[in-house]
Amino acid sequence: QVQLVESGGGLVQAGGSLRLSCAASGRTLINYAMGWFRQAPEKEREFVAEISRRGSNTWYADSVKGRFTISRAGARNTAFLQMSSLKPEDTAVYYCAAASTESTILSGTSDYWGQGTQVTVSS
Numbered sequence: 001q002v003q004l005v006e007s008g009g010g011l012v013q014a015g016g017s018l019r020l021s022c023a024a025s026g027r028t029l030i031n032y033a034m035g036w037f038r039q040a041p042e043k044e045r046e047f048v049a050e051i052s053r054r055g056s057n058t059w060y061a062d063s064v065k066g067r068f069t070i071s072r073a074g075a076r077n078t079a080f081l082q083m084s085s086l087k088p089e090d091t092a093v094y095y096c097a098a099a100s101t102e103s104t105i106l107s108g109t110s111d112y113w114g115q116g117t118q119v120t121v122s123s
Contacts, residue, residue, distance in 0.1 A: 002026045002112040004096045009117030012086055016121070020081040022096030022114060029098055032112075034072055034079040035105040038092035038119075048094070049081060050105045059106060064090075086121045093118050 008020040022034065035050035049070040050059045058070050069082040079096060094117050097110035104110060 002029065002032075002098055004098060004112055004114035006094065006096045006114045006117040009094060009119045011120045011122065014086060014088055014121055014123050016086050017082070017084045018086065018119060020083065020094055020096075020117060020119070022079040022081075024077045024079075024098060029077050032098045032100055033102040033105055034070075035097045035099070035110065036070065036079075036081045037095045037097055037108075037110075038090075039095070039116075040089075040092040043092075045095070045108075047105070047108055050102060051079065052102050057102070059102075083119070086119075088121045088123045091119060091121050 003025045005023050012018050033053050036048040037045050038048050039045040048061050051070045051072050055072050067085045072079045096114035098112040099105050099110045
C-alpha cells in the first residue's frame with residue numbers, strides 16, 4: 001500500500017509563490033508516475049501536472065503552463081510542485097497522485113491519492 005502526504009500549502013498573495021511537497025511511503029515509487037490535481041469549491045477535480053516514472057517527461061494543464069513546475073527526488077519517492085505567479089483562480093485543495101502508468105494520471109484518475117493541502121491565493 002502507498003501513502004501520500006502533501007505539505008506546503010497555505011495563504012499567499014497574488015503573484016507570490018508556494019512549493020508543495022508530496023512524500024510517499026509504503027513502497028518505492030520508482031516505477032510510478034506522480035502528479036498533482038486540484039479541486040476548487042463547487043468545481044470538479046482537475047489535472048494540474050504530471051511527471052513520468054523516470055522523471056524525464058512532464059505534462060501540465062494549460063492554465064498553469066509556464067507558472068508551475070513539477071519535479072521529483074529522493075529515489076523518486078518525493079514529488080514537488082513549484083507554483084509561481086499565483087492567481088486567485090489557483091485557490092483550491094491540491095492533491096498528490098501516484099499511478100503505475102502515465103496515461104492513468106493524464107486520463108484524470110490515479111491509483112493512489114494524498115489527503116490534500118489547501119492553497120489560497122488572495123487578490
